[in-house]
Amino acid sequence: MTALTIALQVVLVGASLLLIPLVLLHKGKGGGLSDMFGGGITSSAGSSGVAERNLNRITIGVSLVWAIVIVLLGLVERVS
Numbered sequence: 001m002t003a004l005t006i007a008l009q010v011v012l013v014g015a016s017l018l019l020i021p022l023v024l025l026h027k028g029k030g031g032g033l034s035d036m037f038g039g040g041i042t043s044s045a046g047s048s049g050v051a052e053r054n055l056n057r058i059t060i061g062v063s064l065v066w067a068i069v070i071v072l073l074g075l076v077e078r079v080s
Contacts, residue, residue: 002080008073015066022059027052 008069012069015062018062
């Protein structure tokens with residue numbers, strides 16, 4: 001294993017562990033499992049605050065890093 005492979009795997013594990021709580025922090029949009037457990041009771045269905053927009057941006061950024069690292073790991077393993 002090269003240092004690049006190990007570094008990419010560490011970044012992948014970190015991004016994966018970070019994505020789990022980021023996705024779970026999003027509020028439900030209704031009509032799914034969130035309604036079954038009482039998530040549809042909130043009255044602010046359409047409004048999205050600053051915190052929600054920032055959470056969306058962070059989630060998208062981490063997911064892009066996750067996808068890029070997977071592609072890079074595939075390329076590194078293919079070359080080796």
